[in-house]
Amino acid sequence: MENNAPANPLEILAYILSAQIKDNTIVYVGTGLPMVAGILARKTHAPNITMVYESGGQDPIQGGMPWSVGGPFTWRKSPVIMEMAYSFGQCYNGYVDIAFLGFAQVDMYGNVNTHMIGDDFHKPKARLTGSGGNNDLTSLAENMVLVGLQTPEKFPEKVDFITSVGHLRGGNSRKEAGLLGNGPVAVISQCGVFDFEPETKRMRVKSLHPGMTFEIAQMCTGFELLKPQGEIPLTPMPSPDIIDILRTEVDPGGVFTSLPQA
C-alpha cells in the first residue's frame, strides 16, 4: 500500500540522524531511533558502513528491525560476536567513528543523564535505567551524536546526575578529565540540530527544522542557547524517496518511527 503522508517528526529525526553517518565508517548504535538511522543510512547514502552493537553483535547481515540490542538481528551471521569488554575496547582503540545514543536529560555542555530525575539519589522522583553503555561510548567514541525530545525539563542548565560526560564544564574540561575523542558533536531534537561552540563548548543552534524559530527552540530549552553567526540554516528534510525507503524497507512495522497512539 502506498503511503504518501508527509514525514512525521520521528521519521524526520531518523533521517537527520542518518545524514550524520558517512560511508565507509564504523557506527556504534543504541536501541531505538539510532538503529533505524543506521539501517536507513546503509540503504541510502552509506551502503558500506559497519554497525556495532553493545551486546557484542557487529557487522550482521541485513535483517529486520531488532527488538533488542541483544537480539538476533544485531548479530545475524556476524563473522564474530564480541564479548562486552572487547566491544567497548574497540571503541577505546579507535575502531568506532561515530556513536548514537538517547538521553533523559542533556545540559548546555552536552552532559547526559540516564540515571534519575530528582535531587535525592536515594529517593528520586524517577529512577531511570542507569548508564548501560551510554557512559562507555560517550567516554570513548571519537564522535558522539545525541538524540531526544527537547523540552526545558529534558534540556536543563544542569542535569540531575552526570551519567556520561559531554564537555563537562566547557572549555578544555573534558580533556582534562581524561576522556577520549571529541565528545558530543551534535544533539538532534524535534526543534533542530545543535552543535557546541568550539571555545566555550556551549550548545549552539546549527540548524532549525522547517517551521521552527530560534524563539521556539529557546522556549523548549532550560538554558540560554547560543546562536550561530548570520542567518540560521534550515535543516535539510528527507525526500519522498527516502521516506518511502524508511517506511517500506527500514521500519515497515513502524516500531520506532510511528507516533505513539494516544
Next chain:
Amino acid sequence: MGVFDYSREALENLKIDDPGILDRLVDFEHARTVHLKKDRSKRDKRISLKEAVAEYVQDGDVVLDTGFGYVRTCIQSHFEIMRQGKKDLQMIGAPNTNQSYMIVAGSVRYSHNSYIGAEMRGTDRNYTRQLKAGKVRILSEWSHGGIAQGLKAAQLGAPGVLSKQMLGSDIVKYNPYLKVIQNPLKKEPDPSVFIPALYPDVTFIHAQAADKYGNAYLYGPTVNDLAGAAASRKVIITAEEIVPEMDIRFNKKGSIIPFFYADAVVELPYGALPGSMPGYYYWPRQWWEKLMRFSAVSEENIKSFIDEWVFGTKDQIEFLEKLGGAKWMIEARRQTKAAEGDNEDIDFSYQEYTINNDPGIFY
C-alpha cells in the same frame, strides 16, 4: 577495620556505614582459596535446579546476572531462587535488569547497578518504588563497560584495570570500588579509573549445550559470561541440552566454559524463559511489555504478576504451558531461527501488549 580502602566520597554518597558488605566482590584472596579447594575430579555433576539452588545459593551471596538481560539469561534459575525464599542477595550484572522483581520477592536486597529496564518497553517504575521504600540499597553504580572490565580483569588474572570509562561522571562518586588515579607511565596528566577485578560468589550460566562434567558451549553474545565463570566462586551451568563430551570436543567450536569451573550441571530446557535463547526460542515479547507497562506500575500489580508467573509455576515446564505450550514453542523457534538467518524470513509484526489491549498471547 576493613581490608579495602574504599572511596570515602562514594561511601558517604551511598550512605554505606558498614563497608564490610562490599568486600566479597573484590576479595581476590578469598576467591582464589575457594577455587583452590574445588573438587577437580571430572565427575558427573548433574543435579536438579532445585538441588543446585538449595546447595549453592546462600543468603547474602553476591550473584552475577548473566547473558544480556533477557538474552540467554538464567531467568528460570532466578525464579527458583525466589521460590526457595533466598534472602539478602547482592546482584551484579551488565545488564542486571532481573533484580527488580527479585527485590519484590525479598531475594535481592543490594544492588550493584549498571542498567535496569527493558530498553524500549519503558522505564522500570517498580525499581523506583522499591528504592524509595528502602527495599533495595544501591552499593555501587557502574557503566556496562566498567563491570565488563572488572570481570575481565579477574579472568585475565590481574588485580584490576586502568580504564578511561566513567571519568568525570557522577558514577565514580557513587561507586566505592573505583579510584581515579594518574596513569603512572605518563609524564603529562592522564587521569584514569582503577577498576578492581570482580569476584562474584555465585553465577548461574544458561548454555545451549553442556556435557555432564560442565564443559559448556555458548552461542550468540557471550557478554560477560566467560569472564564471570572464571571469576565466580561457585558456578552452576544450566543447559538446554546435555551432550556427550565428544560432541563438545569435536563439534562445538566457539565459546566454551571449561568443566573445572563448574560445581554443578543442570539439564534445563527452556531455562532462559521468559528471555530469548539463541538457536532455540525468541522472546515472548508481550510478557516483557506487560511486566513493564502494567505490572511494574504498582505494588499490587507486581505482586500478582510474580504470584502468577513465579510462585504460580513450579518449574519452567509449567511456565512454558502458561505461555502457550506447544503453539508457543513452534512460533518461538521459527522466530528465532528466522531472525538468525537459519529459517526463511517471516513477518515479525505482532500484537503488542498495551494497557488498552492485552492480546492474551505471547508470540
